[in-house]
Amino acid sequence: MVRAVFPGTFDPIHFGHIDIARRAARLFDEVIVAVYDRPLKNALFSPEERINLVRQAFADERKIRVTGYSGLTVKFCRQVNAQVIVRGLRVFSDFEHEFRMALANHRLDREIEVVALITSEEHSFLSSSTVREIASLGGDVSTMVPLHVAEALRSKFSAHAPQMGNYPVSLDSLRD
Secondary structure (H helix, E strand, C coil): EEEEEEECCCCCCCHHHHHHHHHHHHHEEEEEEEECCCCCCCCCCHHHHHHHHHHCCCCCCEEEEEECCCCCCHHHHHHHCCCCEEEEECCHHHHHHHHHHHHHHHHHCCCCCEEEECCHHCCCCCCHHHHHHHCCCCCCCCCCCHHHHHHHHHHHHHHHCCEEEEECCCCCHHHC
8 A cells, every 4th residue: 555645734725735635646545635733834724724624625535534743744654654745846936845855855764755746737826825815805715725715714814804993994995
């Protein structure tokens, strides 16, 4: 059995992530989507929220399992008996970062292979930060994320919407 780990912060998960995980599931016996709990950047969603959103995205996928993790990815791979780390490449600039990470992981554990899948063309513009920014400005992200993620984003940003007196301030009204 060849088990692969697809690690990330998934803050939030989007259709590009889902595409990579599903394509990896065609190549490997099992794919573990591993939600990293301590990203260096500030996360919008808590680790528990992110795990829940990712689990909902893969609820009907029998070859995809979702779990949280912390620490080194190669150590997590060892804990779950995974032989492969799956990464997605969107644009050329991703390659340099992923190349360095693959070399570092190989230095830490020569038994773990890194496989990079090229993102499908229709998802090449997607990143979690792009999705967060559009959602924070009240934009429609329904073509970028599953419905449950769009609703979670809407809820998260409406809870943090700027207030003027007792009335929420819409970003459109500030531009007029």
